[in-house]
Amino acid sequence: MHPPIRPVRSFVRRQGRMTLAQERAFATLMDRHGVPAEPEAVDLSTLFGRPAPALLEIGFGTGEALIDFAQRHPHWNVLGIEVHQPGVGRLLNAIENLALGHVRVHAEDAVPFLSQRLRPGQLDRIHVFFPxxxxxxxxxxxxxxxxxxxxxxxxxxxxxxxxxxxxxWEEYAIQMAEVLADRSELVSENNASPFTPRPPERPLTRFEQRGQRLGHGVWDLCFRRRLDADDAPVVRLAGD
Ligand SMILES: C[S@@+](CC[C@H](N)C(=O)[O-])C[C@H]1O[C@@H](n2cnc3c(N)ncnc32)[C@H](O)[C@@H]1O
Structure with missing residues (x-):
């Protein structure tokens, strides 16, 4: 028997410097605002203690967009996943300081979480900003x-x-457009074009500001899951 194949990771675990406040947040607040290891199958109404529309943001970085969304949508359940620990510590502090009781954080790779733990069919929105x-x-x-x-x-x-x-990154934007166009259950919110003008409700993220300083363009892609789409089979990722 072959040993399991290690899936290709979309990130490098940078140590990064944690401020004291971020370290303390990581050590003390994860129990309150994190996703517990049990149960294995995650039901969002149970996790948040209420049924509500749900947003997942993957790779929230330092959390600006997620915090902004959570402040504007107190009636939503908001889940963020990020592997960069200083960013997680920063978000945990914001949750406490801004009393964002409807936000939960998972500080692990999104891929195994989505393929093995989160029960499918529970999300109203998914954001992936500047992967x-x-x-x-x-x-x-x-x-x-x-x-x-x-x-x-x-x-x-x-x-x-x-x-x-x-x-x-323009060439990544084109790849995103091609991958999304191949999914028959998704339709662009902007009719014929895969790209939409930047929605005013998406705040500038830290990574985006860096790109702006370097003169990069920005491409937003908003796709909606068709109401009449058949349930899509979960695609297993290499190494799952
Ligand atoms: C370029 S940064 C952008 C951060 C933020 N969205 C922004 O716009 O400022 C991409 C982020 O995605 C995170 N990331 C990459 N792959 C991930 C994965 N598989 N699971 C969770 N986070 C991931 C990285 O740690 C990094 O913080």
Whole structure:
């Protein structure tokens, strides 16, 4: 028997410097605002203690967009996933300081969480803003937005749910558009075009501001899961 194949990771675990406040938040607040290890199958109404529309943001970085959404939507359940610990610590502090009791954080790789733990069909919105572009050809297999991953996201979107992607890397934007166009259950919110003008409710993220300073463009892609789409089979990722 072969040992399990390690899936390709979309991130490098950078240690990054945690401020004391972020370290303390990580050590003390994760129990209150994190996703517990049990039960294995995650039901969002149970996790948040109430049924409500649900947003998942993958790779929230330092959390600006997620915090902004949570403040404007107190009646939603808001879940963020991020592997970069200083960003997680920062978000945990914001949850406490702004009393955002409807936000939960998972500090692990989104891929195994979505393929093995989160019960499918529970999300009204999924945001993936400025996923690492991995510009070098030999690294492009690490890009998060690939057919299998989008298949997985489709399985988690409710009918009429929205998937919103953004990138400042043109060639990645084209790849995103191609991958989304291949999913018959998704339709662009902007009719014939895969790209939409930046929705005013998406705040500037830190990564985006860096891109702006470097003169990069920005591409937003908002796709809705068709009401009449058949349930999409979950696509297993290599190594699952
Ligand atoms: C380029 S940054 C963008 C951060 C933020 N969205 C922004 O716009 O400022 C991409 C983020 O995605 C996170 N990330 C990449 N792959 C991930 C994965 N599989 N699961 C969770 N987070 C991931 C990285 O740690 C990183 O913080």
């Amino acid at each position: 690492d572009p991995w510009p070098k050809k030999r690294h492009q297999k690490r890009r998060l937005i690939q057919p299998a991953f989008i298949g997985l996201l489709c399985a988690h979107l409710k009918p009429d749910g929205v998937l919103h992607l953004a990138t400042d």
